[in-house]
Amino acid sequence: AQPAPVVAPISAEQQRNVERLRNAALESDLAWDIVEGLVTDVGPRLAASEAEARAREWSAAMLRRQGFSNVRIEPFTMPFWDAVREEASIVSPSRQPMVIAALGGSAPTPEGGLEAEVIRFESLAALEAATSAQVQGRIVFIDERMTRTQDGSGYGPAVAKRGGCASRAQARGAAACIIRSVGTDTQRVAHQGGSVRQMPLGTSLPVAALSPADADVLGRLAQGGAVRVNLNIQVEVRDEAPSGNVIAEIRGRERPEEIVLLAAHLDSWDLGQGAVDDGAGVAIITAAAKLIRDLPRRPRRTIRILLAGAEENGVFGGREYGRVHGSETHVVAAESDFGAGRIYSVSTLFNEDALQYARAIQRQLAPLGVNLGNNTTGGGADVDAIRRTGAAIVDLNQDGSLYFDVHHTPNDTLDAIDPEALRQNVAAWAVFAYLVADSDWVLTPPAPPAE
Amino acid sequence: AQPAPVVAPISAEQQRNVERLRNAALESDLAWDIVEGLVTDVGPRLAASEAEARAREWSAAMLRRQGFSNVRIEPFTMPFWDAVREEASIVSPSRQPMVIAALGGSAPTPEGGLEAEVIRFESLAALEAATSAQVQGRIVFIDERMTRTQDGSGYGPAVAKRGGCASRAQARGAAACIIRSVGTDTQRVAHQGGSVRQMPLGTSLPVAALSPADADVLGRLAQGGAVRVNLNIQVEVRDEAPSGNVIAEIRGRERPEEIVLLAAHLDSWDLGQGAVDDGAGVAIITAAAKLIRDLPRRPRRTIRILLAGAEENGVFGGREYGRVHGSETHVVAAESDFGAGRIYSVSTLFNEDALQYARAIQRQLAPLGVNLGNNTTGGGADVDAIRRTGAAIVDLNQDGSLYFDVHHTPNDTLDAIDPEALRQNVAAWAVFAYLVADSDWVLTPPAPPAE
Ligand SMILES: [Zn+2]
Ligand SMILES: [Zn+2]
Ligand SMILES: [Zn+2]
Ligand SMILES: [Zn+2]
Structure with a gap:
């Protein structure tokens, strides 16, 4: 018989917090309220447009209101089309x-x-x-x-x-x-x-x-x-137009210099509302982080939210983030940019030893219907620059059967999001981010993956 | 016990022809080919537009090609918007x-x-x-x-x-x-x-x-x-713009002056293709009549196809038809203008004696899943002028559950039509039209219905 796979233990406190996060997420309307607010108050937000600038202001104000630390806009310029x-x-x-x-x-x-x-x-x-x-x-x-x-x-x-x-x-x-x-x-x-x-x-x-x-x-x-x-x-067209990334944090209580990066993108194409792509991602990672912030004490490591600008027309925000922050220690990076379909598996890019911690995370996601995926995942476009610095990657894989029905169309509107699936996403993100941020595990793969 | 409802008998020839029509319709692509041709060769056709004029020429040529008699365009003018x-x-x-x-x-x-x-x-x-x-x-x-x-x-x-x-x-x-x-x-x-x-x-x-x-x-x-x-x-806007009705016939072999009127409208709103509203109706009544034309001998009465112009913005074609043809003898009038959903019942506006013939018709429609509806139906907009002259009315009631998803929108396109349901429509129309046209029954209600 094959040896059973090794599953790293988690502490009693962590177990309590995981259960609290799962339950709270499945009853929370916060993600819905965020994406509803974004599409109602801002609407579509083409990269480097005036609307994208309003989306940054809206997001920064929202993140401050939710109690995150170090909320800031990091501006850059890019061509506008x-x-x-x-x-x-x-x-x-x-x-x-x-x-x-x-x-x-x-x-x-x-x-x-x-x-x-x-x-x-x-x-x-x-x-x-x-x-x-x-x-x-x-x-x-x-x-x-x-x-x-x-x-x-x-x-x-x-x-x-x-x-x-x-x-x-x-x-x-x-x-x-x-x-x-x-x-x-x-x-x-x-x-x-x-x-x-x-x-x-x-x-x-x-x-x-x-x-x-x-x-x-x-x-x-x-x-x-x-x-x-x-x-x-x-x-x-304009050669130089303003865009920017929006950043917010929960500072780690023990290892604040170690960063768990949760990313989504703030810009959208402009025929739709950018609800599914990627208002949903903005809402999911923000709501998940907010639930972690509401725990009795902060996790060991820093959780950083990146709402990247200008993903759609060339991943300008993700590259700019890498340029500015690539030398910091990113323990893991993960992006939510595939709508709001239910998460069915968790894939990783971890070192071999850390796979037992990936299994521990998946065990805590199993009640949400999340299976264990592969250990060869690439992450999304906005964390690609950070993956290249050698960071570990997590992908929470969403059911995308319906995603390309509305993707980049006028039908990318709020009604295309299933509130129930959105809550399941928040629950999975909260559990994963908490477990990574509250651990000492070194997750990074042995060497930067080949290009 | 209640007396069983009286069902008028139909002849052996009629029974053979009904079976032939049902079977041929359920295997025929003719209706699909007509609506596909209309949306491909013409596309949207706003009332009194240049495109609607092209639709009339296209339809007249198609009706001649199908072998109908007395194919003609009856022009009129109307305001254009x-x-x-x-x-x-x-x-x-x-x-x-x-x-x-x-x-x-x-x-x-x-x-x-x-x-x-x-x-x-x-x-x-x-x-x-x-x-x-x-x-x-x-x-x-x-x-x-x-x-x-x-x-x-x-x-x-x-x-x-x-x-x-x-x-x-x-x-x-x-x-x-x-x-x-x-x-x-x-x-x-x-x-x-x-x-x-x-x-x-x-x-x-x-x-x-x-x-x-x-x-x-x-x-x-x-x-x-x-x-x-x-x-x-x-x-x-233009005060006077050209529209018109397109008419075609199968002349009755015994009572050619008695008309069974099958109507649909040729115009459409212009954000969609006018496939469901009312390309489907045009295709259904034309394909049904063509199957009847292919029978060994023509029915006793005349079957007349009316492809009315300018229904959408004021029923101009239907009113014009009534003005020009209202004094002719219309035995029955029926309109197909509710898309291509399956027909689930047949409603009538017949005199009391003729209800046994309505039951006979429904018996022949039953294998298609068509129930007997009421005897108080009003007919559609384009046959309203003819109803007011005292004509009997038949409504083949279609499942409209999905109709108002696409009705009058850019999504009124060919892919919104289910080819299987379209064939069922043709079968029901062919059977009903044949049985009415090949009979001697006086179907007209006793007096023009109250307004
Ligand atoms: Zn995206
Ligand atoms: Zn996109
Ligand atoms: Zn219509
Ligand atoms: Zn209409």
Whole structure:
């Protein structure tokens, strides 16, 4: 018989506190109130916009009100991009409007739009196999679907066309690129998202996503003969615009220099409210930390909340956090940026010895329906810079079956959040963060993972 | 014991044909192909627009191709109204955009929009109970929800505010009126619809519907303090614009002057594709009639298809049909204008003697899951003028549980139609229309029903 896996013991005080956190979280409306407040008082908050600045002020005030320490805004600047007009229509064989969203970083079209014949491809790979003679002067249309999965693994293959279409199409002389939205829904909405991160603005093509129903129509027409489309994208850009990270802490009672980093991002795309992406994450980590703050005594280590700015259009906040704080000791970093679906497993990136503590944490999460995942997790975009410094990583994996129905769409609104699942998230985050912060365990992997 | 209800016999030939129609319909893709073609080749088709004219040409060509007789377009003129801009945003306490739809007949705002404080009411009745002092200069917001029901009976109470808000608000000196969309969904879409039918254009207020998520935000803010909104609606209007009805027939072999009228409407609101409302109806009645045309011999009476123009913004096509054809003998009139949900019952407005024939029809529909409904039905809007001439009426009642999720929204697209339910509709319509057209029964009620 195999030896039973070793599970590190936790103290009686810790056991009491874990139970208190679980119970309190499952009855708390705090996370709901936070995300409801954010979408009501601020609404969408595009990276480096005036609304994102208001979101920082709103968050800092909220975090102070919740009693956190060292609440501060750490400003930085970055390029600003916004679509002020995004319209498309089929003009022949007959005229009808389409629902589109300009992709982040898209170049503008001429005023009034550009009109060209459409060439349809089944995939990005099919575009890559095409010649300039086929594509020259045309609007490339990549009509590829995304697969629905619990873990969101359908996203990677489907999103390749969002980042890759403009450059491949441009290399073949195309006029513009439109893609079937990266999403799993059939609603009449287009999914936003970055396309050409950090490229000098204006050097790429106009690039946009189509709603599924419009992709259906365009696909049928394009398979039946010549189709012409007018695409009109006007953008507002600024080289240097203000963004910032919002930080708050529960100072550790014994090892305050050791940091447990809980991250989410404050910015959002602007067709929706940014409720699911990532108002939910902001609410989950804040509510979890607040429950820990309400315990009889603070944990040994410092818990730090990072509400990162400008994740969506290039992870500017996460990188800036790494630049400023990368030399501090991060015991573990974790990010909540996958909506508010129920957490079904906990994955880690710990050293071998510490796996027994990962098992101890999972045992305390088991009553919430959380299984033990792998020890090879990568963490989210906003903690990537900290992972590279050698920090341990925890991922609380959420059910993402419905996430890509609303992700980056006008339907990313408060009603897309299930209050019950939100509470389960808070409970899991509170238990995990408390157990890590109140321990002496060295969790960091033996060496920084390979890039 | 009660006497068993009398069921009129049908002939052996009729029984064979009914079975043939049922089986053929349940395997036919014709209705799907028609609605797919309409939304692909034409798309949305606002009353009296250029697109509606294309829909008439498309339909006439399609009806000729299907082999119908006397295919013709009967033109008329009517006022044209279209919103060329429909935008709204909350401007204080903080700025955020809202998703709205201008309601049919809305007056325009000044260029750039009008800005005013919002006054929220729970219902139209609450607005009616308000004083001018409360409402004067404000934007009235009616924040009333709609109930989901199988038979669509939640629509009547909810839609009252759509037609009634502008006049009530105007009488109290309001600047404009916005309503929570008349619908049952929680998608980020606003539901279009007529507001001030047949009023002289420009004499009403600007009036718009809000998406549910935006109504949620606005409702929370308005209950928390003063809220200002900017509403920007620009419209295009023409006093006399061309619309028309499309008509096609299967001439009766014995009594061609007796008409069985099958109606649907060709126009649609323009945020969606008009797939469910009423592309589905167009497809159902056309496919059903085509199956009857394919029988070994034509029915005794004439089956006439009416694809009415301009239903949405005032039932112009239905009234015009009544004006031109009201003196002809309409044995029965029926309309398909409630999407493509499965038919669960057949209701009639027949004379007492003919109820045994209604029962005979229902017996033949029973294998499709269709029960016998009442004998007090009113028929749809486009056959109302013909009902008033004393025609008998048949309603094939569709499950409308999901209809008001997409009704008059951008989500009224082809994917909202269930192909299986569509076939069941065609089967029921083919059986009913054939049995009425191939009979000698006098179905008309004893006297025109009271208004
Ligand atoms: Zn995110
Ligand atoms: Zn995102
Ligand atoms: Zn209709
Ligand atoms: Zn309608």
